[in-house]
Amino acid sequence: MKKDILKLGAVLGLILVGLVLGGCGESRSQFAGTYKSVEPFGGKDYIDLDLQENGKGIWILAGKTVEFTWVVNAGKIFIYTKPGAILVVTPTEGGKILSADMTGDWHPGCPPGSCLTFKRVKDGG
Amino acid sequence: MEATEKPEGAETSAGLRLCQLGHEVSVPAGARIVSQGEAPEFFYVIQAGRVRVFRETADRIQTNLTELGPGAYFGEVALVTGQPRSASVEALEDAKLIKVSKEEFDRLLDHNPQLARHIIQQLANWLVAGDRRVEAEVVHQVKLRQISWFDYVLMLGLSLVLSLVVNIYNDNRIPLVHGWGEKNVIPEIALNQAEEMYRKQQAIFVDARKSAFYSQQHIKDATNLPVILFDLMYPMFQFMVAQEGKDKTLVVYGGTFSRRMDIDLARLLKHKGLEHVVVLKDYTGWPKVFPLQEKAATTPGSLDLGFAGFLEWLPVSIFVLILIPPIRRSPYLSVFCRVLLAAIFISFALSKIMRPAVFALNVVDYNLTPAWGVNLWSLALPWGELVVGLFLLLGIRTRAAATLIGAMNVIFIVGLVNAILHHMPINCGCVGEVGEPVNWWKVMKNTGMLVMCIQIFLYDRFLVLDRGGFIFRGRKI
Numbered sequence: 133m134k135k136d137i138l139k140l141g142a143v144l145g146l147i148l149v150g151l152v153l154g155g156c157g158e159s160r161s162q163f164a165g166t167y168k169s170v171e172p173f174g175g176k177d178y179i180d181l182d183l184q185e186n187g188k189g190i191w192i193l194a195g196k197t198v199e200f201t202w203v204v205n206a207g208k209i210f211i212y213t214k215p216g217a218i219l220v221v222t223p224t225e226g227g228k229i230l231s232a233d234m235t236g237d238w239h240p241g242c243p244p245g246s247c248l249t250f251k252r253v254k255d256g257g
Numbered sequence: 258m259e260a261t262e263k264p265e266g267a268e269t270s271a272g273l274r275l276c277q278l279g280h281e282v283s284v285p286a287g288a289r290i291v292s293q294g295e296a297p298e299f300f301y302v303i304q305a306g307r308v309r310v311f312r313e314t315a316d317r318i319q320t321n322l323t324e325l326g327p328g329a330y331f332g333e334v335a336l337v338t339g340q341p342r343s344a345s346v347e348a349l350e351d352a353k354l355i356k357v358s359k360e361e362f363d364r365l366l367d368h369n370p371q372l373a374r375h376i377i378q379q380l381a382n383w384l385v386a387g388d389r390r391v392e393a394e395v396v397h398q399v400k401l402r403q404i405s406w407f408d409y410v411l412m413l414g415l416s417l418v419l420s421l422v423v424n425i426y427n428d429n430r431i432p433l434v435h436g437w438g439e440k441n442v443i444p445e446i447a448l449n450q451a452e453e454m455y456r457k458q459q460a461i462f463v464d465a466r467k468s469a470f471y472s473q474q475h476i477k478d479a480t481n482l483p484v485i486l487f488d489l490m491y492p493m494f495q496f497m498v499a500q501e502g503k504d505k506t507l508v509v510y511g512g513t514f515s516r517r518m519d520i521d522l523a524r525l526l527k528h529k530g531l532e533h534v535v536v537l538k539d540y541t542g543w544p545k546v547f548p549l550q551e552k553a554a555t556t557p558g559s560l561d562l563g564f565a566g567f568l569e570w571l572p573v574s575i576f577v578l579i580l581i582p583p584i585r586r587s588p589y590l591s592v593f594c595r596v597l598l599a600a601i602f603i604s605f606a607l608s609k610i611m612r613p614a615v616f617a618l619n620v621v622d623y624n625l626t627p628a629w630g631v632n633l634w635s636l637a638l639p640w641g642e643l644v645v646g647l648f649l650l651l652g653i654r655t656r657a658a659a660t661l662i663g664a665m666n667v668i669f670i671v672g673l674v675n676a677i678l679h680h681m682p683i684n685c686g687c688v689g690e691v692g693e694p695v696n697w698w699k700v701m702k703n704t705g706m707l708v709m710c711i712q713i714f715l716y717d718r719f720l721v722l723d724r725g726g727f728i729f730r731g732r733k734i
Contacts, residue, residue, distance in 0.1 A: 173493055174496065176492075176493060176496050177492065191489055193489070193492045193493070194493075194496075195492075196492050206560065213485070213489065214429070214614070215484070215485050215487065215614060216612070216614030216615045216618045217485035217486050217618075218615060219489075220560070234468070234486065234489075234490075235467070235557070236469075236483060236485055236486060237557035237558065237684065238557060238560055239557060239558045
């Protein structure tokens with residue numbers, strides 16, 4: 133009986149560890165770095181995006197700084213802001229170019245008008 | 258049962274003595290001495306070693322009855338009743354036995370009334386013990402089927418306490434009631450007044466909803482500033498306000514029952530120092546009053562959920578499985594349903610627990626929850642999914658757990674159907690990330706899960722850790 137419960141506990145533990153580890157996402161190192169928007173946002177100002185390897189990040193627009201966290205999952209970058217928004221960012225060219233869907237959802241083509249393109253200007257976070 | 262300890266009188270009676278009968282046999286460990294169901298031919302007395310007496314069902318579930326050592330005997334019941342063997346006997350270690358034939362055994366009884374009386378006494382004891390075991394098993398099964406309010410209080414209470422405690426220490430914590438105690442009261446404006454300002458171009462109309470809702474339908478020439486992207490997009494909005502005229506009134510509108518978008522955005526704009534900010538009083542009335550820009554609803558794209566997405570399809574198999582009567586009632590199917598539902602609910606819960614704010618906005622999207630309930634629901638639901646999922650997996654209070662999972666599925670189905678019928682451009686939000694589509698397939702998956710809950714409720718009785726102990730293969734009585 134005790135052995136059965138121990139076995140059951142071990143299996144459950146493994147399942148939970150697997151699930152928790154699975155939820156941690158993939159390595160960030162490939163995409164860590166500093167990026168700049170290719171075009172000025174709304175025709176006004178460029179956006180600086182700093183993705184740090186520890187999962188933190190900074191978005192700078194018109195001198196205003198917004199902090200966020202980010203993870204990599206299924207080859208896409210998910211940016212989480214404090215109020216609860218998620219930006220889905222699709223990296224291309226090995227992470228040199230990032231396409232951010234500014235709708236707060238994800239659309240296969242990154243919708244024109246709501247798509248921001250960033251180019252890497254510096255490696256590392 | 259047909260095994261017992263040797264009575265003293267067996268060797269001391271005036272008649273035949275056991276040691277004068279039969280012949281000695283050696284049995285290696287693990288060998289089957291007697292098989293359940295076979296015709297009885299011999300009676301055995303153990304001289305050395307230990308044996309196990311057990312019953313076995315057709316699907317190989319074994320019930321251990323007893324273990325016997327030197328001096329004990331077995332095999333007499335079938336010889337007395339003439340019925341096939343009622344249990345099997347297997348050597349646990351190398352054993353030496355005296356093997357007595359049926360004729361010798363009958364002769365022994367004829368000449369040894371003390372032994373005969375002892376066997377009758379043992380048979381009577383077994384009958385009484387058997388009745389007690391049957392009663393204990395019935396009581397256990399009845400208790401297993403019972404559900405009480407305590408089960409629900411336990412699971413819901415545990416979920417609530419965990420959600421509140423973890424929220425305190427979570428970096429992404431959210432207030433229990435959104436906007437509770439906010440001093441900034443935003444003035445409201447009536448639809449007709451707002452419409453007049455619109456005509457006279459005295460106001461800037463700001464749509465606070467997510468861009469998918471805005472794209473689907475918005476007041477003509479209104480600006481979209483999704484409240485969730487406020488921090489990121491406010492600098493651009495500032496430019497726009499500066500261009501349009503700082504003195505114009507900002508009329509913020511949303512359209513959700515919780516007023517989460519419009520009132521929040523208005524508060525944020527006030528915090529930024531903008532003076533003339535108002536919200537529309539009738540938050541659902543604007544489509545009837547203002548000229549609109551509309552576009553057909555487009556569902557946001559769906560991202561591959563990987564293993565979780567595969568798991569979610571498995572409940573659909575229940576629609577086929579319940580058509581096969583023996584499987585429909587099988588406790589093995591209950592175990593399959595429990596493990597599957599637990600895996601789905603636990604994995605989905607873990608994806609939401611650490612980011613309650615993201616999930617809260619998904620709850621807002623469904624437009625069914627009042628403002629005060631959004632955060633509470635967003636905090637408690639993932640913990641409820643996790644706790645109830647674990648109860649299902651461990652086999653604790655499974656009927657109550659199945660009821661709760663079933664109730665959650667009913668709520669999800671209502672939300673999904675409402676979203677589909679109202680063409681809401683939203684994602685499910687079930688996994689805490691973007692990308693899971695809201696469609697009739699999703700409804701079918703949830704309906705499959707609901708049917709699984711009903712199956713568990715009706716037939717689950719195996720691999721359960723519940724009142725009275727853990728029921729497992731080869732259980733001992």
